[in-house]
Amino acid sequence: MEFSVSALHELESKVENLSDTISAKLRCGKLQDLTSDLFKHKSVTKELLTTIVLQMGTLICDSKMVLRSACEKIDEQKSDLIQTKNELIKCKSVKLEAVKETVQSEMKSFSDVVKSKSVSSGLSPAKIKMAVHSAMRDEDRAKNFIIFGAEEELECEEEEMSDKDLVKDIFGIVKGGDERSIIKCERVGVKKSTDAKRPIKVTVKDAETVRDVLSKAKILKSFQSPGYNFEFCNLFLSPDRSLEERISRQNLVKEMKDMIKKDPNKKYYIRNNRVCVAEKPTA
Structure with missing residues (x-):
């Protein structure tokens, strides 16, 4: 007898019937009230006990078969469940890896963007791409700082100097960062008048240099500027926000x-x- 819901109900019915039969033959209200004294009654013959034992033996055999089949079914289901879980984990890993590869193709460092964050399967490719571009912009801005208040035409000792020369001098004054890390210096915006002083955006190799220079920028406020056509104390350094x-x-x-x-x-x-x-x- 294999394990099934109907087999359990059938087995339950057999146990119930045998229990009622034994209770009736031994004249006890229910099987739980059975005592050894009840077996001493004249009506309890050898033939009756033999019949009861045979019926119980058959019932025990049927129960063993159902229980063994149930154990096999449960073990099989557990194995299937474990396999299903492993397949789900594998499928999830494949999907996350695919998303990771897509993101890495759009940015320099995937790990800096999705640090301690999970990728939701509900995100559309457009939203993922937007998040990637936003993260890239944040990463790029971290390597920039802005100089406000610098003259458009810079001079030192009555000689022209470039915006990069100004940045090198600032690095030297505040003793922050290495001027060799300077990648680019450019004025931001369109010049609208001769009095306009467009900000200078400075790009360096790493965000650490930016933090170092900005943390020491207050030194410029007390720096004397002989020979320059501007005052360093009038310059203001800011993050690229x-x-x-x-x-x-x-x-x-x-x-x-x-x-x-x-x-x-x-x-x-x-x-x-x-x-x-x-x-x-x-x-």
Whole structure:
């Protein structure tokens, strides 16, 4: 008898019938009330006990067959389940690898973009591509910094100097970064008037150089500029921010100016995308 739902019901019915038969023959209400004294009754003959034992033997054999078949079925289902799980894992790995290869073809470093993040199968190729381009722009901006306030026509000792010469001098003054890491210097925007001072975007080899230079840029505020046709203290160095970041920064600056007007006796500064305040040191 193989394991099945109908086989279990059939086996249950046989057990129930045999239980009722034994209870009736031995004159006990239910099988749980069976005691050794009931076997001493005159009606309990050898033939009756033989019949009961034979029926129980048949039932035990049927039960063993069903139980053995059930164990085999369960083991088989467990094996199928494990195989299915392995196939799902393999299929998921193949899909993730395919997405990874697609992303790597669009950017320099996949790991920098999807760090501690999973790729959702619900993302469309267009959204993935948009995310990749956005990550690439963020990665590129991290290697840039902006110089504000530099004259369009730079001079030192009455000789013309290029924007790159200016950047090299800044590197030397703040002693931050290696000037050999400078890749490109270019003015941003269209020159609209002779008085305009377009920002200079500086691109270097790595983001660490940018962080190093910006962290020491305050040195320019106290640097004397003999021989130059501009003052280094009038230059302002900034990260290369996205449009959203620039708008957020402008709002923070406006908020800080409003706070200064209300209480000029405190020192205000922007840190971690919020306006911070500190008491000015007393004389």
